[in-house]
Every structure is written in structure tokens, then in C-alpha cells.
Amino acid sequence: MTHSLLTTYIPHPGFVIWMTGLSGAGKTTLALALEADFRRRAMRVERLDGDTVRQSLTRDLGFSKEDRDKNIERVTFVAQVLSRNNVAVLASFISPYRQMREFARQQTTNFVEVFVDASLEVCAARDTKGLYAKAMAGQIPNFTGVNDPYEPPLNPELHLRTDQESEEESVARIMAWLGGRGWLPR
Amino acid sequence: MTHSLLTTYIPHPGFVIWMTGLSGAGKTTLALALEADFRRRAMRVERLDGDTVRQSLTRDLGFSKEDRDKNIERVTFVAQVLSRNNVAVLASFISPYRQMREFARQQTTNFVEVFVDASLEVCAARDTKGLYAKAMAGQIPNFTGVNDPYEPPLNPELHLRTDQESEEESVARIMAWLGGRGWLPR
Numbered sequence: 001m002t003h004s005l006l007t008t009y010i011p012h013p014g015f016v017i018w019m020t021g022l023s024g025a026g027k028t029t030l031a032l033a034l035e036a037d038f039r040r041r042a043m044r045v046e047r048l049d050g051d052t053v054r055q056s057l058t059r060d061l062g063f064s065k066e067d068r069d070k071n072i073e074r075v076t077f078v079a080q081v082l083s084r085n086n087v088a089v090l091a092s093f094i095s096p097y098r099q100m101r102e103f104a105r106q107q108t109t110n111f112v113e114v115f116v117d118a119s120l121e122v123c124a125a126r127d128t129k130g131l132y133a134k135a136m137a138g139q140i141p142n143f144t145g146v147n148d149p150y151e152p153p154l155n156p157e158l159h160l161r162t163d164q165e166s167e168e169e170s171v172a173r174i175m176a177w178l179g180g181r182g183w184l185p186r
Numbered sequence: 187m188t189h190s191l192l193t194t195y196i197p198h199p200g201f202v203i204w205m206t207g208l209s210g211a212g213k214t215t216l217a218l219a220l221e222a223d224f225r226r227r228a229m230r231v232e233r234l235d236g237d238t239v240r241q242s243l244t245r246d247l248g249f250s251k252e253d254r255d256k257n258i259e260r261v262t263f264v265a266q267v268l269s270r271n272n273v274a275v276l277a278s279f280i281s282p283y284r285q286m287r288e289f290a291r292q293q294t295t296n297f298v299e300v301f302v303d304a305s306l307e308v309c310a311a312r313d314t315k316g317l318y319a320k321a322m323a324g325q326i327p328n329f330t331g332v333n334d335p336y337e338p339p340l341n342p343e344l345h346l347r348t349d350q351e352s353e354e355e356s357v358a359r360i361m362a363w364l365g366g367r368g369w370l371p372r
Contacts, residue, residue, distance in 0.1 A: 009197075009272065046267050053263070057243075059259075060256070070246070073242050073245075074243050074260070076242070077239070077242040077264070078263070078264055078267060081273075082267060082271065085230045085268065086195070087267075
């Protein structure tokens with residue numbers, strides 16, 4: 001691709017919205033809504049999730065603890081270089097281990113931990129990809145919340161209960177938090 | 187890290203200076219000089235090379251063809267998201283295979299292939315890390331130029347002969363090329 005003309009962006013600080021939570025809690029749904037909102041504001045934005053990184057960055061990784069840690073390590077590198085260059089990063093990963101989320105926080109600029117929280121029952125009932133049914137039938141090993149651990153954030157910047165609030169409410173809370181920090185373009 | 191104040195950058199398009207060539211040809215030396223120059227111009231810049239990515243992104247990779255390809259694949263993802271967000275990327279990797287350099291070109295914005303060329307004899311004589319001596323003694327397998335192939339670029343944007351021109355001349359040629367494209371800030 002060649003672009004010799006300069007795309008117009010509105011200046012804003014880089015930051016990382018790190019959405020952690022169970023499969024089906026609504027991480028990707030929120031990331032897509034935020035991405036659309038940021039783009040309307042002419043912000044620089046990159047969305048990082050399993051779908052965007054699995055083709056290249058993490059193609060070789062599975063779901064063991066070691067592989068999950070490597071996954072977060074590689075994604076964190078990308079979030080690091082983007083966030084320190086004024087890009088808004090939307091990272092949505094189950095990221096079940098506190099230690100690796102803390103690692104991501106330490107390595108990046110303006111890290112915002114967002115706990116995207118819904119009860120296991122609600123997540124399993126949504127079961128958008130039919131994964132909970134398979135995991136509960138013992139067909140998927142290392143499935144977070146069923147047969148693999150999830151360590152909830154102890155002190156996240158935002159705790160969204162997506163089983164009790166609407167998508168619009170969750171998005172509005174994140175945007176209000178960012179606006180309060182002065183991280184959205186004027 | 188927390189930065190709530192906006193760093194002042196001068197707007198410029200993103201691009202990727204992809205430096206390919208043998209170990210010892212001068213890729214990292216040129217990348218460091220360009221990085222300093224870009225920063226003096228208040229440009230956004232990230233340098234990607236073995237030293238900067240090996241700790242996280244490519245820690246598990248060796249020097250087989252398969253691992254070299256994976257290395258370029260992961261680095262290319264990073265260069266892709268940076269270059270499309272107006273960051274100047276300085277990538278210096280031996281990257282011996284044409285096919286993977288072509289892949290990087292296709293995936294990124296404003297890709298500039300720079301062939302950092304010096305004869306094998308000159309590279310081996312420099313031997314900054316003592317690697318050629320070991321490779322020639324059979325102690326390092328898959329060492330590019332000694333017992334592993336290097337496919338020179340057929341049509342690079344720039345062909346620098348670092349065994350015939352000074353570092354300052356090479357840097358000046360790259361800067362002139364970028365200036366001619368209008369990619370340096372006014």
C-alpha cells in the first residue's frame with residue numbers, strides 16, 4: 001500500500017483499553033463499538049484481539065498457561081509501541097492471569113484495565129460460538145471459567161457488568177472515564 | 187507509565203525503512219543514525235531489530251527457514267500497525283528471503299526496501315560480534331552468507347554499498363529519498 005498524502009488525525013495521547021473477562025462477556029462487542037466511536041472522532045486506533053493477531057502474531061499458540069502468557073507478552077509488545085506513539089489501543093483478551101495483566105500495565109502507556117464482567121451463567125447462555133457447550137461436555141480443555149482459572153481484577157479502572165447494563169451504558173462509562181482524563185481529542 | 191500531556195510531534199506519513207543485508211553490513215548502524223535524525227525532526231519513530239524484538243516477540247525463534255519466516259511475519263504485523271498510524275518504522279533484519287520481504291511490502295504502508303550491501307569479505311573482516319569466525323569454523327549452523335542462503339533484492343528502492351560509501355553518505359541518500367517523496371515533516 002502506498003499513501004503519500006497525510007491522513008488527518010486529531011492529536012490525542014496514546015492509551016490502552018485492556019478488556020479482560022470470560023468468553024461471551026462482551027469484550028469484542030465493546031471494542032467494536034469503541035473503535036467506531038474513536039474513528040468518528042478522527043482518532044488513531046488499533047483493535048487487538050484473537051481474530052486480529054491469530055493470523056500472524058500468535059498463530060503457533062494454544063491455550064496452556066505458558067501459551068496464554070506468550071500470547072499476552074507478544075500483544076503487549078504491540079500495545080507498547082502503539083500506545084507510546086499516540087495510538088488508542090483496544091485490546092480484548094480473556095487474559096485470565098493477574099500477573100500478565102500487570103505486565104501489560106507496566107510495559108505500556110496509559111493502561112486502563114476494564115473488567116468486562118458477566119456471570120458464567122449469562123456467558124454460557126449467550127454462548128455465541130457454541131464453545132461453553134463443548135467445554136462443559138469435556139470437548140475443550142483449558143476453557144476459562146469451565147476447566148481453566150480466571151483471576152478477576154482486584155482494582156480495575158472500570159468494572160462493567162454487562163449482564164446488568166446495556167452496551168450503550170458500558171460504552172458511555174468508558175468514554176466518560178477517558179474524557180475525564182483528557183485523553184479524547186478536543 | 188502514565189503520560190497525560192500530549193507529546194508534540196510533527197505530522198508526517200507512516201513508512202517502513204526495511205534494511206536487509208548480511209550480518210555486519212551496517213543495518214543497525216544506519217538504523218541508529220536514522221532514528222537520531224528522525225527524533226531531531228520530532229517525528230514518531232520505532233526501531234525494530236533483533237535486539238528490540240527478541241525479548242518478547244520472537245523469543246522462541248531460531249534460524250531455520252521456518253523460524254526466519256515466522257520472525258518476519260511477526261515483525262511485519264508490528265510494522266503494519268505502526269506504519270498505518272503515521273509512525274516511521276526502522277526495521278533492520280537480515281531477512282534473507284525475497285518472498286518474506288515481498289510479504290512485508292504488501293502488508294505495510296509506504297514500504298522502502300533498502301539493500302545494505304557489503305561484500306562477504308568486508309562483513310567477515312568487520313565481524314563485530316565474532317560470528318563469522320565461528321560460522322566459518324562450523325560452530326554456527328544456518329549463518330547467512332556462510333552456510334545459509336541470502337537472496338539479494340532485485341529491485342530495491344535504495345542500494346547502499348556500505349563498503350564503498352561512508353555512513354554519512356548512506357544516511358544522506360536515505361534522507362534525500364524520503365524528502366523526495368515528501369515523507370519528512372516540513
